[in-house]
Amino acid sequence: MRVSELSRRSGVPTATIKYYLREGLLAPGEATAATQAVYNDGHVRRLRLIRALIGVRGLSVSDTKKVLDAISEPGTGTHDTLGLVFGVIGPDKPECGEPPAPDQEVDALIEELGWTVYELSPARQKVAETVAALSSLGLDFDWRSLVPYAKLAEQTAVLDLDQLESTEDTLEKAERALLVTVLLEPALLALRRLAQESESLSRYPR
């Protein structure tokens, strides 16, 4: 298809598509003339993914490129590719190459849960910061307080990984993993708020 058709099918304006091509977010189409190229279904799918990461999740263009490059790296097994998706993208945004300091509280938590996780996962650092913040505020809170939360996170992760079972293709699994992980985040936090509100009403009736 031509770029105009690609624009129509993906809902992304032609000028934006050309910008993504220049920035390397989107692979070039197959050249048919000096100034013309044709695109395929893979381009449509990639554009939807870019739109989701930038438009819905608010990632910057350069962070989006890092994430897309990471999942397209060839020759890596399913777990390593998924590990990249789950590990590289920090909880808020990609924080590539920022090794966290080892933290005894987080190590104790992970051992208690029996999880096998990469030592340099930026998520470890986030957990450590939260425990430190809550205990510095004088709340009686340490890694043990996080155990029941972590067990619920475990069940959430099972649901997440179930979403990837519908395809065998590693790259497609990675794309789905990225979407489910990143796009579901605001909804999971929102569901927690709604559940808190409902639970609060049942404990403290008006």
Added chain:
Amino acid sequence: MRVSELSRRSGVPTATIKYYLREGLLAPGEATAATQAVYNDGHVRRLRLIRALIGVRGLSVSDTKKVLDAISEPGTGTHDTLGLVFGVIGPDKPECGEPPAPDQEVDALIEELGWTVYELSPARQKVAETVAALSSLGLDFDWRSLVPYAKLAEQTAVLDLDQLESTEDTLEKAERALLVTVLLEPALLALRRLAQESESLSRYPR
């Protein structure tokens, strides 16, 4: 205590304390002379709360003021005060006075779960946006896909509300609710990442 002692005990520099006083985030101390005032433990606690919201959670000064004003409003019952905390603070940041459009998918989800939630909660809108985004990407995803996630959110909310049981004071409950809700968010997302990584390794061994 003098402002220097308040600074020492809260860990917030004097210049920053004076800025918070000017912006109305912190109530004035009791004046003892034209240019001197004394502060109490309430000021220390409030400063820690401000530091947590701005420093750890990254809220702006004006959003922090909105949140603090909302929970200090006198004459509201426990559920109404907590409802403010859970409802007013959007999943990302406070989005006061932005009524969401009614959404049939979200209504169906909430009815299925039997939750009682405020019709204008900004969290409803977030859920609706996510369902729309995921289904626009061609993923087979609708409100029914969120039901198992919502049931886990329900259990998370029970843990959250348990954290408030240690105090009877409504304002203190609201402060704890704010801290637990807002500060735990990055950790909950990080725990999900770590759990995904561990679950991925057990499904797709190297």
